[in-house]
Amino acid sequence: MNSASPTPVIAVTMGDGAGVGPEVTVGALLDETTATRCRPVVIGDAGRLRKAADVLGVEVEVVAVDSVDDAVFTPGRINVIDLGLLPAELPWGAVSPVAGDAAYHYIRVASELATSGAAQAICTAPLNKEALHAAGHIFPGHTELLAQLTGTDEVSMMLATPAMKVIHVTTHIGLIDAVAAIEPGLVERTVRRGDRTLRDSGVESPRIGVCGINPHAGENGLFGHGEEAEKIVPALEKLRADGIDAQGPLPADTAFYLATRGEYDLIVAMYHDQGHGPVKVLGIETGVNITVGLPVIRTSVDHGTAFDIAGTGKASADSMVEALRQAANLCA
CATH class of the missing domain: 3.40.718.10 (Isopropylmalate Dehydrogenase)
Structure with missing residues (x-):
């Protein structure tokens, strides 16, 4: 990693692997403006990100790393802390307790990175509440989950x-x-x-x-x-x-x-x-969700897992690009 870089390290959670999270993550990290703003490290599944790249028809090098310090930031490369929690045959667009459990752990690890100072912010792709609950993690959404993980009473x-x-x-x-x-x-x-x-x-x-x-x-x-x-x-x-x-x-x-x-x-x-x-009338693709009151910076896309188009390459990465931009700005 280039330690001299002034841009912040952002822990990017892949979201529910059965939804559009992997696709918008790949799309946003390949956006030419993202690399100028931050150093993103994905918390997720390397194999799923490669499948998302195939769906999008893009060439990308998805590299599993053990820690933020192992990440190398070069064009066309995505660094991922691969938790290895998803089966290779996980179907797109269906509620899965396995994917819900994995999404929980992506957030948990990202929270640990941010609270330890290894990352300066968290940016989250969408999770599916039904899948999260099916996995036994009973939270209304990211906001409440991150509040518990960081020991925050109210956000x-x-x-x-x-x-x-x-x-x-x-x-x-x-x-x-x-x-x-x-x-x-x-x-x-x-x-x-x-x-x-x-x-x-x-x-x-x-x-x-x-x-x-x-x-x-x-x-x-x-x-x-x-x-x-x-x-x-x-x-x-x-x-x-x-x-x-x-x-x-x-x-x-x-x-x-x-x-x-x-x-x-x-x-x-x-x-x-x-x-x-x-907000959504103004355009869901431009909205960003910011959790206010946490001891860490957290931004997110303002859309859901979009199971109806997951795995088709139709999902727009614009909201994820904007979420990364806002996270980088808040770091500054």
């Missing part, structure tokens, strides 16, 4: 696109449970994590728009049962007293539009679909 999910950034107060729980879970302390901590992340990335005075829960943010009590006044307003008062520019509660049906116009640097969504829907 937030941020979605970043060229047009706007969105952070979520609640994520992978049902809507009724989400409304019950929202309370001033959680809202306040979420906004603070978002504000800190933007400041760390170079935004001097982030402008943050905070969505309401009900239509029209409750319309002064006309809709809902006073959730905005009870659950959100007290948090905003404390944040503004501390000099954080947090505006709201805002009607969610206009807040995202205002963000795309440049009026807000960050939108705070109260629940999963409130934030995910607008």
